Amino acid sequence: MIAHSVDDPLYYLHNFRQVLLWVEQRYADLLDPHELAFMQAFAGLDAPAQALMVRMVMRKGELFRSDRLEYTEIGDTCSALQSLEALGWVREPEQLSLEQLFALLRKDELASGFAGLLSRPRAAKSDLLSQLQALAPAPRPLSEWFAQAPVRIVQWCLQPLCDRMRLLFFGNLYQDWSEFVLADLGLLRFEQVPFSPGSRALQQRSEVDLALALHQCAERLEQGERPGSIVQALAGWHSDNPWLARRHGRLLFALGQQCERLGEWDLALAVYAQSSHAQARIRQVRVLERSERWQQAHALAVQLAEAPANPLEVQALQRVLPRLVRKLGGPAQPRRRARPAPVIELELPREHAALGVEEAVRQHLAQAGGEVHYVENTLFNSLFGLLCWDAIFAPVPGAFFNPFQAAPQDLHDCDFQARRAAQFDACLGRLDDGTHHQAILDRYAAKQGLQSPFVFWPMLSDALLTQALACLPAAHLKHCFLRLLQDIRNNRAGMPDLIQFWPEQGLYRMVEVKGPGDRLQDNQLRWLEFCAEHGLPVAVCHVRWSEAA
Structure with a gap:
């Protein structure tokens, strides 16, 4: 094509x-x-x-x-x-x-x-x-x-x-014909995923009809129709098709969010309870809290805390449970404090502010030795994307609809890893037997420039890749890659801004940079906690600008 x-x-x-x-x-x-x-x-x-x-x-x-x-x-x-x-x-x-x-x-x-x-x-x-x-x-x-x-x-x-033709080609009705035109001018190159009848998301005409019906309901929601009538239209909806079930779960989550905005608490609870979306459970707690049903909210939060679904849910529960205990008249709950990361306090000349705070810190750290790169979320994502290329682009049913996709359609679904378990086990197993170095270098050479949801080609270089593979322990990479797979949408961001390598010693350090008045965001706090838990070297650098003498 x-x-x-x-x-x-x-x-x-x-x-x-x-x-x-x-x-x-x-x-x-x-x-x-x-x-x-x-x-x-x-x-x-x-x-x-x-x-x-x-x-x-x-x-x-x-x-x-x-x-x-x-x-x-x-x-x-x-x-x-x-x-x-x-x-x-x-x-x-x-x-x-x-x-x-x-x-x-x-x-x-x-x-x-x-x-x-x-x-x-x-x-x-x-x-x-x-x-x-x-x-x-x-x-x-x-x-x-x-x-x-x-x-x-x-x-x-x-x-x-x-x-209907557009749905069968794109796998959705949010992309229009002009997007297809703009994406395919030869300026972008795509992985050639093998297509077979078994890899199709839709196997029966009735499933195409259901997909169109879900899209129509989503459009009605976007156009401002009250969620109650749309929920009624979805009553009794069922499909054994996993691709359709995931889209149904996402639509229900969007309906629940709109119910919350409108203060329709009971309907929001009912809708979230049916949704398979990764955040549907914690939203039920929030709905009960917002509607002042403290006892029910607390009971559900305690239940979720026994087996939290993901780190985002853990963080949310750590915040909501003490609030609910207070609302029920219980004693103040000591909040679990995150393990503090080492702190670097820097005072830099004000004229360096023109460089941007991250570049100013990068140059300062480089003067002290080592190789320092501004990578933020790009390096670990790229290494993951190269090592796990075959798993990411596996032709599982419903992942790829046409030859012009940069990513599988189910990338952010909660069962993304489970549907490719054998492929990911094989890719990540290379971190255990030491063959990951060559596998990453081979993919870097063979797939150069192909579109990928993880690989940031413009920031990769031979030097950066060589230093990273020399200094990043396989165990650290595996911890990071498994965390990515737990919740790709939320965990692919929030990584530290800078990475510092000492190739001769085979050492590294990550550095999160914060300028005056800046504070750590939730996803950054989760990454810092993760690094502390697994022994990944990281520091937080607070910068202030010195006044001219």
């Missing part, structure tokens, strides 16, 4: 053809006769008609002014439009609401056409709409709105069909 450059004015048409070919080759058994007939009919159209159709697919909405469908690269759009009308893919809309009319027509066209009904014809367009809405006009054909319509309006009729 080779993408076409935007220098080709019909690049969008070439890419759309590739999408249809990919979907037909991979999902032919999930397409109905109407969809297969559409593909065949599309292939039979001449290029101008195909291009005009794709332009409408890529634009927002389904209603268009004919005079806004003029494209230089297409040429005679009138003829192209006739070809689409002959197939029934485009038609004049049977009815238009007043709101649709106002979205399509200019203010001068509306003021002229409704002159006899407007008390203030020179008002703003929104005010013209309000004046006419007061008359509560019913939807009607364009010819009944205006005796002489100022423009022709056409309706594109196959958007649901094309949305």
Whole structure:
């Protein structure tokens, strides 16, 4: 699948053809006769008609002014439009609401056409709409709105069909056709994941229908619909398909968050209880606390503390449990204090502030010896991404939908590691037998520049990689990589800013830098606690600027 450059004015048409070919080759058994007939009919159209159709697919909405469908690269759009009308893919809309009319027509066209009904014809367009809405006009054909319509309006009729194609290609409906175009210009290179029928996320047409229904519910939520009606629409929802179940869990979590914003506490609790989202459990505690059900909140928090799901939940429980005990009239609870990291207090010349606080500290530490790099979250993530490349890009069902994905779709799902357990065991096992050095170097050479959710190619260099592999103990890397896999979304950030290597001694130190008035964030505190627990050398550097003499 080779993408076409935007220098080709019909690049969008070439890419759309590739999408249809990919979907037909991979999902032919999930397409109905109407969809297969559409593909065949599309292939039979001449290029101008195909291009005009794709332009409408890529634009927002389904209603268009004919005079806004003029494209230089297409040429005679009138003829192209006739070809689409002959197939029934485009038609004049049977009815238009007043709101649709106002979205399509200019203010001068509306003021002229409704002159006899407007008390203030020179008002703003929104005010013209309000004046006419007061008359509560019913939807009607364009010819009944205006005796002489100022423009022709056409309706594109196959958007649901094309949305189904988009879902099968992208694996979601949040990416649009333009994203596909921008991602595939040859500027970005992607890992070639093998596709097989068994690696498909969707195996039955009914599952495609369920995926579309979930997306429609998510859209209703985004458009501001009350969560109660959406929860009702999801009542009885069930699927044995893990890919769909994960999306269902994420939607329920989003519904629970909206219930919280609206103060609908009981509904929020019910929704969170059904969600498989990693933070759904702790949100139930917070809902009970916010709705002042202290006893229930405390009982649930104690239950969760017996077997916390992840470090983020541990941190949240450490904060909420003392509050709940106080609310119940119990004695003040001593908060468990994190083991303090060594502190470096630095006073640097104020003129160094122009470098940025991290660079100023990096230069200062480098003067004292060793090799110091600004890496923040990039180094450990990159080493993990290189060592575990094969596991990350394993063709498990529902992970990859098309050849232009930088990451598996389930990257942030709680069962990401479990679904690739054997592959990750093999990759991480290299840290135990000492073969990880060569494996990382081999991947660094072989995969150079390929898109990855973990590898930061621009910051990697031969020197940095050599120093890191010489100074970072395999046991320390394994601790960090296992922590990453526990909760990728939250644990891939918060790592210290700088790393200092002493290659001759095979030693290293990480340094978190804090400028005046800056404080440690929650994810940074969790990393520091983790480093203290596992003996990873780390320090926190507090910087202040000296005043000029």
